[in-house]
Amino acid sequence: MQIYDINLDTDIILGSSGYPSPKIFLNCIKILKCQMVTVSIRRLIKNEDNNFLNLIKKTKCRILPNTAGCLSAKEAIVTAEMAREMFETDLIKLEVMEDDLTLKPSKKYTIRAAEALIKKGFKVLPYTTDDINFAKSLKSLGCKVIMPWGSQIGSGRGLENPKKLLKIREEMPDLTLIIDAGIGRISHVCETFEIGYDGILLNTAISKAEYPEEFARALSLSMEAVKKSIKSGLIPKRNFATPSTTTIGIPFKK
Amino acid sequence: MKKNIGIVGCGIISLLISYKFFKLGHKVTIFEKEDLQGFANCSTTAGGMISPYSEQIHSDKKIFDLGFDSIHRWKKIISELEMKVYFKTKGSLILAEREHRSELESICTRTNRYTNSNFKIITSKRISALEPDIDCNDLIGLFFKEEGQIDCKQIINTLINFLSTHNCSINFKTEVKKIQNNSIILDNDEKIKFDHVIECTGSHTLNNNNIRAVRGEIIEVSAPEIKISRPIRLNHYRYPVYIIPRENGAYLIGATEIESEDFSPVSIRSAIELLNSSIAVSRRFSEARIISLSTNCRPAYSDNLPKIRIRKDYISANGLFRHGYLLSPLIADLVVNYCLKDKKDKNLNYIYN
Numbered sequence: 197m198q199i200y201d202i203n204l205d206t207d208i209i210l211g212s213s214g215y216p217s218p219k220i221f222l223n224c225i226k227i228l229k230c231q232m233v234t235v236s237i238r239r240l241i242k243n244e245d246n247n248f249l250n251l252i253k254k255t256k257c258r259i260l261p262n263t264a265g266c267l268s269a270k271e272a273i274v275t276a277e278m279a280r281e282m283f284e285t286d287l288i289k290l291e292v293m294e295d296d297l298t299l300k301p302s303k304k305y306t307i308r309a310a311e312a313l314i315k316k317g318f319k320v321l322p323y324t325t326d327d328i329n330f331a332k333s334l335k336s337l338g339c340k341v342i343m344p345w346g347s348q349i350g351s352g353r354g355l356e357n358p359k360k361l362l363k364i365r366e367e368m369p370d371l372t373l374i375i376d377a378g379i380g381r382i383s384h385v386c387e388t389f390e391i392g393y394d395g396i397l398l399n400t401a402i403s404k405a406e407y408p409e410e411f412a413r414a415l416s417l418s419m420e421a422v423k424k425s426i427k428s429g430l431i432p433k434r435n436f437a438t439p440s441t442t443t444i445g446i447p448f449k450k
Numbered sequence: 451m452k453k454n455i456g457i458v459g460c461g462i463i464s465l466l467i468s469y470k471f472f473k474l475g476h477k478v479t480i481f482e483k484e485d486l487q488g489f490a491n492c493s494t495t496a497g498g499m500i501s502p503y504s505e506q507i508h509s510d511k512k513i514f515d516l517g518f519d520s521i522h523r524w525k526k527i528i529s530e531l532e533m534k535v536y537f538k539t540k541g542s543l544i545l546a547e548r549e550h551r552s553e554l555e556s557i558c559t560r561t562n563r564y565t566n567s568n569f570k571i572i573t574s575k576r577i578s579a580l581e582p583d584i585d586c587n588d589l590i591g592l593f594f595k596e597e598g599q600i601d602c603k604q605i606i607n608t609l610i611n612f613l614s615t616h617n618c619s620i621n622f623k624t625e626v627k628k629i630q631n632n633s634i635i636l637d638n639d640e641k642i643k644f645d646h647v648i649e650c651t652g653s654h655t656l657n658n659n660n661i662r663a664v665r666g667e668i669i670e671v672s673a674p675e676i677k678i679s680r681p682i683r684l685n686h687y688r689y690p691v692y693i694i695p696r697e698n699g700a701y702l703i704g705a706t707e708i709e710s711e712d713f714s715p716v717s718i719r720s721a722i723e724l725l726n727s728s729i730a731v732s733r734r735f736s737e738a739r740i741i742s743l744s745t746n747c748r749p750a751y752s753d754n755l756p757k758i759r760i761r762k763d764y765i766s767a768n769g770l771f772r773h774g775y776l777l778s779p780l781i782a783d784l785v786v787n788y789c790l791k792d793k794k795d796k797n798l799n800y801i802y803n
């Protein structure tokens with residue numbers, strides 16, 4: 197999947213929090229052949245010699261810093277600038293929340309922060325709702341990647357409004373679209389790719405599974421399966437029954 | 451044969467190793483870089499829960515295997531010490547809001563499977579019978595009978611006192627520069643030779659790049675009017691908190707877990723979250739008085755399991771992470787057994803490295 201000028205071999209970005217141990221997290225990265233990991237810089241990293249971070253760096257994964265926990269555009273901009281300095285990357289996963297409880301992305305402040313950050317030369321990956329106008333505004337500002345939620349962060353409820361998400365896909369065929377939140381099950385992953393999205397970003401579904409590595413293995417298989425199925429040329433959905441054998445002259449009809 | 455043992459660090463694991471060596475008649479010398487006055491390390495800023503069952507919320511099954519008989523090990527140590535230490539074994543509770551029943555059920559199933567037990571979710575009525583001072587109208591819980599808590603500062607001080615009055619020498623304010631071939635080289639280049647040197651320096655480890663530090667924050671409050679006798683964990687998926695009773699109406703409220711080697715004071719956000727959650731357990735905590743807010747960093751290996759590293763120059767016991775009080779009695783025994791009998795516990799191969 198294409199993240200600005202970077203081409204990732206796998207269509208997955210992993211969040212880094214809440215794993216039973218760093219070792220399990222590193223194993224999941226390996227299992228999924230993941231090449232990009234997002235880290236929250238507001239709480240996690242205060243000094244340069246952070247051993248957890250050093251462990252991630254050893255995997256050669258690209259680090260995608262995020263602004264999780266920011267509630268205003270200003271806060272997000274400052275956090276992004278800190279991240280750029282710390283990680284020497286222009287990439288920023290922009291999260292500006294409406295409030296601390298629902299963690300719903302704030303349309304107003306995300307757009308405001310994205311505009312400022314793009315002017316400062318950042319490559320912004322904004323976290324949005326499934327609101328088409330939200331996505332359109334970000335596209336017109338120059339975002340090449342947009343990451344709508346499937347449902348609320350950590351809720352595991354999957355794609356609650358697939359039709360709205362599909363609309364975004366149809367309106368912006370050239371952008372990289374990634375489902376950022378709400379994925380809890382393998383079926384949600386399949387649905388994401390089936391509606392034409394380019395990738396998934398997930399954390400809780402893996403990190404909080406009882407056996408994260410097992411879930412990672414299942415995830416890897418499912419991504420392979422769903423992509424193969426799409427390549428196979430899926431039949432269109434129809435509003436009427438289409439028998440696979442002809443109905444004329446059935447000899448044993450009762 | 452009487453052995454001469456040098457120990458670097460003065461946390462719970464080093465003190466228990468020293469104590470075990472002393473009991474077996476060996477000579478122990480401890481080196482600690484901090485002063486006894488204001489002495490604080492991650493062993494003194496810990497919760498001191500001895501809770502092999504409830505740790506299954508977020509730990510490897512191995513933590514249970516290593517810690518399941520910890521309560522009995524502690525009972526033995528405390529009774530031998532013949533000194534007053536606050537140590538309770540009345541069990542502990544995991545509480546959850548009723549609407550989060552499915553999360554508690556999943557903890558219950560998993561704990562039962564890992565520990566081969568048959569725990570069941572208890573109602574608010576039962577919680578109330580165990581701990582009348584908890585506001586438990588909307589709460590359900592799990593009760594683990596065979597758990598308890600120990601006052602960390604008391605046991606650390608007691609062990610320091612005991613050892614220093616029993617011919618063990620504890621050198622505070624003495625920085626060890628290097629350990630070489632079972633000799634300790636001090637900051638002033640003085641070299642002291644031992645039969646064994648044991649390194650227990652936690653996240654301040656001398657030469658162990660595999661250890662990382664995990665920040666934890668804990669708040670001590672005084673609320674003598676609240677009578678809660680067992681450690682309580684509120685299992686909230688966003689604001690988890692534990693409350694651990696201490697002597698004379700004191701409680702510890704903890705603890706955050708932040709992946710950072712950061713010893714700076716408690717943040718406002720952590721304090722608000724922890725204190726806010728405590729009020730969910732009992733509204734009367736709102737009138738508690740804050741005694742202290744402390745931070746420390748716990749040492750952990752990448753799999754969050756403890757390790758005994760056997761090296762030519764020394765042996766290290768480190769990486770006890772959030773399980774210092776749960777696991778130190780066992781780890782101390784394993785270290786002593788290895789030094790004296792050259793014997794490893796075959797069932798615990800993953801501990802040795």
